[in-house]
Amino acid sequence: MSDGVGEDQDLDALRKQIDALDSELLQLISRRAQYAQQVASIKTCVDPQTQFYRPEREAEVLRRIMALNDGPLDDEEMARLFREIMSACLALEQPIKVAYLGPEGTFTQQAALKHFGESAISLPMAAIDEVFREVEAGAVHYGVVPVENSTEGVINHTLDSFMDSSMRISGEVVLRIHQHLLVSSTTRRDKISRIYSHPQSFAQCRKWLDAHYPQAERVPVSSNAEAARLVRTEWHSAAIAGDMAAKLYDLEKIYEKVEDRPDNSTRFLIIGNHDVPPSSEDKTSVVVAMRNQPGALHALLEPFHRHQIDLTRLETRPSRSGAWNYVFFIDFRGHQDDPHVAAMLEEVRLRASELKVLGSYPVGVL
Numbered sequence: 286m287s288d289g290v291g292e293d294q295d296l297d298a299l300r301k302q303i304d305a306l307d308s309e310l311l312q313l314i315s316r317r318a319q320y321a322q323q324v325a326s327i328k329t330c331v332d333p334q335t336q337f338y339r340p341e342r343e344a345e346v347l348r349r350i351m352a353l354n355d356g357p358l359d360d361e362e363m364a365r366l367f368r369e370i371m372s373a374c375l376a377l378e379q380p381i382k383v384a385y386l387g388p389e390g391t392f393t394q395q396a397a398l399k400h401f402g403e404s405a406i407s408l409p410m411a412a413i414d415e416v417f418r419e420v421e422a423g424a425v426h427y428g429v430v431p432v433e434n435s436t437e438g439v440i441n442h443t444l445d446s447f448m449d450s451s452m453r454i455s456g457e458v459v460l461r462i463h464q465h466l467l468v469s470s471t472t473r474r475d476k477i478s479r480i481y482s483h484p485q486s487f488a489q490c491r492k493w494l495d496a497h498y499p500q501a502e503r504v505p506v507s508s509n510a511e512a513a514r515l516v517r518t519e520w521h522s523a524a525i526a527g528d529m530a531a532k533l534y535d536l537e538k539i540y541e542k543v544e545d546r547p548d549n550s551t552r553f554l555i556i557g558n559h560d561v562p563p564s565s566e567d568k569t570s571v572v573v574a575m576r577n578q579p580g581a582l583h584a585l586l587e588p589f590h591r592h593q594i595d596l597t598r599l600e601t602r603p604s605r606s607g608a609w610n611y612v613f614f615i616d617f618r619g620h621q622d623d624p625h626v627a628a629m630l631e632e633v634r635l636r637a638s639e640l641k642v643l644g645s646y647p648v649g650v651l
């Protein structure tokens with residue numbers, strides 16, 4: 286049995302070691318931040334209109350850290366810590382403004398902070414096209430919009446916005462979506478007769494709700510955060526929403542992770558005004574219009590196959606003009622500057638009635 290004295294001494298000794306390491310870490314992080322400041326002055330010297338945020342470099346930094354990591358913290362955890370250090374360094378160079386599909390507390394805000402880190406200034410927008418407009422107008426540096434969910438499929442509004450816009454995709458981020466049943470401190474838990482949520486979230490939790498709350502009225506609202514807000518005002522209501530909304534409105538989770546599929550995740554796109562140079566692992570997104578004739582889809586896909594380019598997604602949207610008979614959204618591995626990708630795109634351009642490259646960007650790291 287321990288007398289407590291030896292234990293205290295062991296603890297003291299370990300905490301001294303931790304203090305010493307923290308002092309070293311502090312100095313190292315400060316030196317890193319100074320280097321970032323020097324990088325910023327070189328960038329401004331070379332080009333006064335420079336981009337401070339460099340997605341390809343950030344992806345490389347995080348990938349390198351994950352490859353070097355030997356534990357005990359896992360790779361993702363370590364990358365998240367470095368994500369925050371880099372976010373703070375970038376904020377020293379230039380505070381980065383990011384518009385996202387709001388309101389505050391949505392999964393899109395969570396995705397924005399996961400991608401840019403907590404030092405970014407995140408601004409909620411009421412609709413997807415507003416995010417596009419803010420970026421286009423230069424009111425913010427970047428925008429974040431959802432594009433597809435593993436359970437519910439593509440978010441058409443985002444794809445349609447790309448058809449009318451000159452915005453470029455500069456990154457992607459995938460978020461595991463966990464939905465919870467939330468109540469406030471005044472909710473009568475045995476009397477829940479109404480549940481609020483966004484239609485997509487209802488769809489992701491349909492079976493769970495049928496099994497647990499078959500009688501409750503399901504009221505669709507514009508966002509999960511709005512659902513959480515409404516719960517605060519009604520004693521017989523609950524909301525299906527995520528952690529950020531729960532925290533923002535101080536709600537309690539009475540059931541956690543109620544999504545029907547355990548791998549439920551949403552992919553978000555980062556939109557900006559600039560092309561991103563290659564990193565070691567990139568994806569490209571294009572939108573292609575084909576004439577309405579037999580074999581059109583085969584003609585479109587054949588060059589991808591011949592150049593051995595790996596398709597990661599293919600979506601069709603109805604065209605909105607005569608020229609755009611079939612519109613395909615295609616994602617594939619590789620960067621538009623890679624010679625074999627550039628050659629393939631040239632061939633597709635000849636076969637299509639229109640081809641627009643939406644951007645090449647690093648494959649999501651976190």
Ligand SMILES: O=C(O)C(=O)C[C@]1(C(=O)O)C=C[C@@H](O)C=C1
Pocket residue numbers: 321324325337338339340342343346370371372374375378
């Ligand atoms: O390497 C750069 O260009 C930097 O500005 C430094 C740094 C970093 O902290 O590592 C910061 C911001 C950029 O988005 C990328 C990397």
